[in-house]
């Protein structure tokens with residue numbers, strides 16, 4: 001009998017029961033608009049305040065520094081466009097990296113069309129930026145640095161504190177996309193010294209379509225969504241109260257037992273990496289060996305196609321993700337895997353397994369049992385593999 005195991009927690013997470021329960025009343029019985037004066041409205045306003053406090057607490061931020069958005073992508077867009085347009089009189093140069101999430105990369109590309117100049121920093125074979133490269137990229141007219149906290153594909157964690165320190169020294173706004181790091185790392189915005197930080201609820205067992213942007217007190221950025229006076233006049237639109245309440249609960253739960261969560265993820269991750277690398281030849285671990293997200297496994301298998309691997313895994317009930325931009329129907333390999341120097345062929349044969357709270361050691365066993373024969377079968381179809389194998393004998 002086939003199991004059904006989910007190893008794609010970096011794509012999204014299932015909502016925790018406690019989160020759903022907390023959200024439910026706000027869909028009907030407690031439906032008030034927080035902007036209304038009457039008791040229904042006040043109830044909504046209270047729920048909003050409580051959720052904001054909860055999220056703020058997890059980042060060691062002040063409540064008034066947390067602004068709810070329609071997700072991580074919106075938070076990234078707002079931070080980058082908002083900071084860029086607010087600083088236009090000071091300069092037009094932005095620094096980012098080649099391995100950002102598309103919510104950052106495509107926003108930067110849009111800004112290039114609007115007259116901004118963007119430097120896309122290279123990363124090394126592990127996906128780390130070089131601090132000297134960053135220093136050298138800074139110019140008189142640099143107004144914004146946006147560098148992700150942890151990469152969603154290969155899990156690499158950047159030296160965010162150092163980057164923030166440098167940005168501060170040079171009087172440049174620093175934004176970090178912490179969507180993947182949130183809930184998997186202790187994040188203290190004051191200790192880090194960041195100006196803007198994006199997070200998203202559905203990556204931490206909360207609902208989809210809700211996120212937040214931390215905006216350091218006193219920092220002015222332009223709004224992205226104009227209209228009503230919500231979110232202290234900085235993000236218009238009637239608040240997604242059920243979503244925000246769910247986010248608050250998910251944030252609280254994630255930070256209640258962070259250490260236990262990290263340990264559990266690391267144990268499963270390490271076993272997956274070790275077993276896969278040991279039992280399957282012609283493999284390569286992508287990302288940094290230690291500076292990586294506790295739940296991220298990304299491995300390239302020579303002589304196979306990531307898509308075929310995903311389909312074969314899906315047939316035995318394993319949900320994973322690959323290193324190519326299959327969702328867009330494009331055949332281009334992932335920009336992240338290209339940036340760490342993989343060849344097209346190797347990047348195409350990449351597999352991402354991301355573990356989460358609902359995984360068990362039995363799930364790990366199951367992958368370790370099912371993956372090697374699948375890889376072997378797919379390789380048998382590769383003429384190149386036959387040649388290499390023949391040569392080794």
Ligand SMILES: *Cc1c(COP(=O)(O)O)cnc(C)c1O
Nearest residue numbers: 071072073101103152179180200
């Ligand atoms: C998922 C993700 C986003 C986008 O967040 P959404 O809430 O899905 O819009 C942005 N950045 C990173 C690193 C992500 O993993």
